[in-house]
Amino acid sequence: MTDINTRPSQYGNQKPLRLGVVGSSAGNGHPYSWSAILNGYDRERMTNECPFPGIPQYLNQQSATEFPHPSARVTHIYSQGDGGFSAEHVAACSLIPHVVGHPEDLIGKVDAVVVATDRASEHVDRCRPFVEANMPVLVDKPLALEPADLQVFIDWVKSGAPIMSSSSMRYATEFLPFHGGAPAIGEIRYISVTAPKSWDTYAIHALEAIYPILGPGFQTATNIGSIDRDIVRLTHKSGADVIIAVRSDMIGGLASVQLVGTRASAELKFNDSFTSFKNQLEAFITYVQTRVRPYPFDETVELMRLLMAGRMSREHQGATVSINDIVYPGKSAN
Numbered sequence: 001m002t003d004i005n006t007r008p009s010q011y012g013n014q015k016p017l018r019l020g021v022v023g024s025s026a027g028n029g030h031p032y033s034w035s036a037i038l039n040g041y042d043r044e045r046m047t048n049e050c051p052f053p054g055i056p057q058y059l060n061q062q063s064a065t066e067f068p069h070p071s072a073r074v075t076h077i078y079s080q081g082d083g084g085f086s087a088e089h090v091a092a093c094s095l096i097p098h099v100v101g102h103p104e105d106l107i108g109k110v111d112a113v114v115v116a117t118d119r120a121s122e123h124v125d126r127c128r129p130f131v132e133a134n135m136p137v138l139v140d141k142p143l144a145l146e147p148a149d150l151q152v153f154i155d156w157v158k159s160g161a162p163i164m165s166s167s168s169m170r171y172a173t174e175f176l177p178f179h180g181g182a183p184a185i186g187e188i189r190y191i192s193v194t195a196p197k198s199w200d201t202y203a204i205h206a207l208e209a210i211y212p213i214l215g216p217g218f219q220t221a222t223n224i225g226s227i228d229r230d231i232v233r234l235t236h237k238s239g240a241d242v243i244i245a246v247r248s249d250m251i252g253g254l255a256s257v258q259l260v261g262t263r264a265s266a267e268l269k270f271n272d273s274f275t276s277f278k279n280q281l282e283a284f285i286t287y288v289q290t291r292v293r294p295y296p297f298d299e300t301v302e303l304m305r306l307l308m309a310g311r312m313s314r315e316h317q318g319a320t321v322s323i324n325d326i327v328y329p330g331k332s333a334n
Contacts, residue, residue: 016072017111017288018111019074019076020077021035021096022079022103023117026083032085034114035077036094037059037274037281039074042093046059049093058272066278069282071289078105083117114284120145123139124144127139127153135162137162137163141204142304147327150305164283166208167204168205169209170209171276172276173279174255178259182261185260185261185264186262189239189261190258191214191258192257194244194247194250194253200307202246203244213259216299218302219234219322221233223313225245228248232244234306254270257269257270
């Protein structure tokens with residue numbers, strides 16, 4: 001059988017999109033995983049050397065026919081190594097042919113850019129050169145955690161910039177059957193969902209797991225927790241109550257969801273990282289090819305305002321915060 005690392009790609013006459021990966025951050029293995037999902041990978045190096053052991057674990061479970069992806073390849077990478085690993089090592093593990101010395105070196109060499117760092121405070125600066133070059137950009141979650149940064153992205157998108165950002169939970173197969181509602185359980189009255197690590201980096205996974213189920217219309221956030229144990233009640237226009245629990249050491253709690261409706265209830269557990277990431281990347285690839293958004297950018301804006309409202313509530317000793325109050329001075333939430 002042909003090894004996945006040497007098997008020639010079968011594109012027919014279709015030329016695959018060239019993607020460039022930018023950035024790295026501690027604890028975030030997306031430069032390795034996203035690149036490997038599209039390119040294939042060096043099985044021995046990834047298994048023995050990847051600093052994120054969960055990545056080779058789910059990659060090695062896939063059929064060889066999954067690699068490489070027929071529509072896109074990561075052809076270039078830029079990183080300063082501030083995630084604790086070098087661009088050269090990611091390139092060796094994930095079969096990326098070119099390492100560049102400056103992010104601007106990607107312009108003219110790739111068709112789109114993936115900003116693969118979850119440090120929201122960096123996202124405006126990392127995206128700016130590519131936005132100015134009118135290049136499509138996929139930004140790792142969360143897009144922004146400050147109203148001023150979010151407003152920059154809002155203004156860019158209003159001017160036509162092709163920017164997309166999401167958690168992979170939006171594409172998790174475990175939750176897809178409940179998107180848009182769940183008639184079997186009736187009208188949803190209560191949802192609980194959990195996540196590990198921190199509110200700033202991982203609450204977006206909890207939020208975006210359930211956002212397509214309830215849809216737009218979140219109103220307020222009340223955080224009665226602490227910096228390492230956020231317990232947040234969200235209200236929604238439907239009348240449903242949502243409880244988000246994010247705790248630093250709750251590693252087994254990534255997107256455990258309970259739905260309770262007027263007829264029945266359901267318990268859902270996220271398990272398939274590979275497919276959710278692959279679906280997320282394919283949504284971006286289709287967006288680059290068609291310029292048709294997979295969902296309105298307004299949904300991303302609402303999610304970022306929920307994140308900010310949850311953090312603001314904690315900082316104000318559990319005060320209830322309206323997401324309409326999360327705006328850049330001089331701008332309206334509408």
